[in-house]
Structure formats: C-alpha cells, structure tokens
Amino acid sequence: MVLVVGEEYNSTKAELYTFEDGAKVFEPIIVNVGKSGFGFGLGEVELFQKNGEPTKYEGDQKAPIGIFKLDAIFGYKKGMKFKMPYIHAKKGVICVDDSDSEFYNKIIKEPKIKPKSFEEMRRDDGQYELGIVVGHNKEQIKKRGSCIFMHVQKAQNAPTAGCTSMTLEEIKKIASWLDESKNPILIQVTRAQLEEVLKLYGSLKF
Incomplete structure (x- = not known):
C-alpha cells in the first residue's frame, strides 16, 4: 500500500x-501533487464526500x-x-485524454485516426523515465479525469x-518493491479523509 496524505484540498x-x-x-x-490540489476521484472504494468538497474533473x-489499484509500471527503457x-x-505510445474517444484514459499505440487530445508517453523530458499507472476512472466516465x-x-x-x-531514485525504490501478486493500491487523501481510511485499514501502524 502506498498512502499519500495532503494537509488540505488546496495543498500541492x-x-x-x-x-x-x-x-x-x-x-x-x-511528493508533489496537483497544481490545484485535490479532488474526489473514481477508485475502488468510494470515500465519503461532503457537500462542497471538490470533485476531480478532466484538466x-x-x-x-x-483508493486506487496500481496497475502497471512504465518507462523509457525496453524490457525492464x-x-x-x-x-x-x-x-508512438500515447495516453488518451479525449473524453469522446473510445480509448479515453487508456495507454495505447497511436492509432491511424488520432484522438483529439492525448499525451506522448515518450516525453522529451525525464518525467516519464519511470512511472506507475494509477487505476483512476477505470470505467472511463467522461470528463472525470485520465492518465x-x-x-x-x-x-x-x-x-x-x-x-x-x-x-527518480524514490520512484525506482517504490516500483522495485511493488508486487502484482500482492494487489498493490494507492490511497490518496487529505487529512480530512485519514480517519475514514484508518477505520477501513485498521492494521496500519500510522
């Protein structure tokens, strides 16, 4: 389990x-998180969201x-x-962030008819040199966030x-430790949800 805790909804x-x-x-x-902080996403378990608390949308x-499954690791090197x-x-490998595409929120080989919007997984910088795919919005609900x-x-x-x-050193350490057979998850919350998470996972020595 990877647990990420931000202080407030606007924490970066x-x-x-x-x-x-x-x-x-x-x-x-x-770690660094979103420029606009946090919003409730779509994962494996629905956490309680009060009226007025932010929701995650595309862009x-x-x-x-x-609470999200960690699905895969990606990187620039072949055969890791x-x-x-x-x-x-x-x-030529892309992640699709076009809500109207059948490939929305999928990592695919770039098709002949390109989606309206996508991001290259082979970037010109080192940000995707090594990374972990977070299983957010796996149902591909339109405009609820991707990639x-x-x-x-x-x-x-x-x-x-x-x-x-x-x-890079930190992501390498986490990626090397993750094991598909142990069903790894990411729990990402603010302090406001932490009590609920600790009730769900009572064995955590936090």
Whole structure:
C-alpha cells in the first residue's frame, strides 16, 4: 500500500508512506501533487464526500482523492524487469485524454485516426523515465479525469497536472518493491479523509 496524505484540498505537496502487512516499509517522503490540489476521484472504494468538497474533473489539475489499484509500471527503457506488468514508453505510445474517444484514459499505440487530445508517453523530458499507472476512472466516465500516474518530478517544488511526482531514485525504490501478486493500491487523501481510511485499514501502524 502506498498512502499519500495532503494537509488540505488546496495543498500541492503531500507526504507519501509505504506499508506492507500493516507495517511501514520505507521512510516517508515529500511528493508533489496537483497544481490545484485535490479532488474526489473514481477508485475502488468510494470515500465519503461532503457537500462542497471538490470533485476531480478532466484538466482541472487536481490529484484524485480515493483508493486506487496500481496497475502497471512504465518507462523509457525496453524490457525492464519488475514484479508488475511493464509498459515500454516508446515513441508512438500515447495516453488518451479525449473524453469522446473510445480509448479515453487508456495507454495505447497511436492509432491511424488520432484522438483529439492525448499525451506522448515518450516525453522529451525525464518525467516519464519511470512511472506507475494509477487505476483512476477505470470505467472511463467522461470528463472525470485520465492518465493519472506516479512519475518523476519536473523539479523539487513543481506541482503536477494531477499526478503524484517524486525523484527518480524514490520512484525506482517504490516500483522495485511493488508486487502484482500482492494487489498493490494507492490511497490518496487529505487529512480530512485519514480517519475514514484508518477505520477501513485498521492494521496500519500510522
């Protein structure tokens, strides 16, 4: 389990914790999250959302609040070995953020008829050199957000478009530890949801 906790809905920084069998694995780290803070996303378990609390939408630059499966690892190098499915982020591989596309929120090989909007997984910078696919909005609900990853930070204090970023060394450590057979998840919340999460996962030594 990866647990990311931001102080408030407008926080652009958060603390990341790692757990296995209820015990902490690595030392906590500070990560960057969305430029517009947090909004409730679409994950495996619906957390309680009060009236007036923000919701995650496409392009709003909010990091999603929720409990999400960690589905795969991606990177620039071919044939990297992990205990998770691996996607080679080579030229021509894209993630679709066009809500009207049948491939919305999917990582695919670029089709002949291109979606109206997508992002290249092989970027000109190192932000996708190594990353983890977060299973947000897997039902492809229109305009509720797409292409959510954990990836390499642009700079130490650079917020994201809705992803969670950290140093390359930190992402390598987490990616190497994740194991598909243990059903890894990301729980991403603000302090307001932390009590609810600790009730759901009573074994956490937080």
